[in-house]
Amino acid sequence: MIAATASRTEADGKTAGLPEVTDPRTVAPKDARQLTKAFLERLAVLEEGTPQYQYARNTLIEMNTSLVRYAAGRFRSRGAEEMEDIVQVGTIGLIKAIDRFELSREVEFTSFAIPYIVGEIKRFFRDTSWAVHVPRRLQEARVELARATEELRSRLGRTPTVRELAELMSLSEEEVIEARMASNGYNSSSLDATIGGEPDGETVLSDFIGAEDPAMGLVEDFHALAPLIAELGERDRQILHMRFVEELTQAQIGERLGCSQMHVSRLLSRTLKRLREGMLTTR
Known part of the structure; x- marks a missing residue:
């Protein structure tokens, strides 16, 4: 996989100072960890835009694709078709991590990159998973509302009131109500969807929507x-x-x-x- 011959590397100029990795995607994780450190050290001193810089950066990206797939694994319940989209989005997080990594931090690149990858994936879900688009602040308030509701329910042994939720979340009662209404935009159902539990099995949601009189x-x-x-x-x-x-x-x-x-x-x-x-x- 790795042709470490300095003569060949320096000859073509493209990979000067670095080993040539024939197929970065097939590098074993253990080897990738060592090579990543070497490539990052070299990337820090190379001039951006040069062939050597592009080679080092592209190799780092391809060599750490397994890291993206590992991070994306926690979202595998989304389905195989969506998994490829998740990996592509996670790769954006990997690229950001490569561009922002500093050797002076003295931390493992893996520890630095995972939060970037997962954060990019979560941002993707936050922006695309809603059936109806709502403002970002309400999307975030929905998550906080769910946590606060669960906390108060376990503490009080009942469903909390709007006032109790507002006090815990440091929001006004109007903002809590608005966050509840926004939660309805996360999922949607077809008007042709059958209603569960109906004896005829043919009753659909549209049957319960009144017409204008x-x-x-x-x-x-x-x-x-x-x-x-x-x-x-x-x-x-x-x-x-x-x-x-x-x-x-x-x-x-x-x-x-x-x-x-x-x-x-x-x-x-x-x-x-x-x-x-x-x-x-x-x-």
Whole structure:
């Protein structure tokens, strides 16, 4: 795997001062640890952008891919398809660790790199796992809320109140309520998903979502109109009843009241105008 011949390395200039690693991804972890230290020492003195610098940096990345897969292993429950995405994201954390590592820290590169790799993976989940996008502060508040709820539940033996959670988290009650509402955006369900426990096995979530009823818009008007009608005289209320409840024509109303259709029309117009003005005043 490793051709450590100085003559060949110095001859091509590309790997000057470093062993040539034919296939960095196949280097054993034990060897990778030793080689990583040597490559980091060399990388610290090389000029950025030179072929030697690029060779050292790229070899470090490929040689420590196993470190990324090790860190990504704790997220294997996400599934095989998503695991490749996790490894790619973790590699970004590895690159950041390589670029920011300082030999003066006197710490193992592995100990330094793992937090960068895991942090990048967690950031990936935080930004992409939500079904509905919510602000970062609410995503973080959701995690704190879950921890605080569990702590108080075990301490009190019951579900904590909003006030108790607010005191523990040093937040206002409004912020706790907002964090609870934001939690609903983490997961989503299809409207065609069947509801568990239903005997027919065919009931779906959309069956429980009400449709808009156009008549509901009239409810408020009816409540405002009722006291106005109550203030009308007996004859005006009678005319309204015959016209809009019994649905009689103005001529038929006139026959019942013993007056002309024209007179019924004037009475009806006057009454409707009074009601209309009263409705506009109450709004």
